[in-house]
Amino acid sequence: MRTWQVERRQRTRHLIELGGLVAKAGIVDLTNDDRAAIYGALLWIAGKLQSHEGEHARDLWTAKGRQAFDAEWREEQMGPRS
Secondary structure (H helix, E strand, C coil): CCHHHHHHHHHHHHHHHHHHHHHHCCHHHHCCCCHHHHHHHHHHHHHHHHCCCHHHHHHHHHHHHHHHHHHHHHHHHHCCCC
């Protein structure tokens, strides 16, 4: 496989994973799949990250995301409940 094909597949996988996070967070359902609302929210996030509060916001969001990933991992480890 050519280098450009490998890079394209890696980029495609990366974009699919990012889209999965948007869905996993419930954003698609909460916005009724309104692409303009989702894009607007992402632009708001980007603006926040570029502001003087950017580092603080990133730290808060990272902590919240890690907590959610950890909670999900713990649920998966416990297996199905009866």
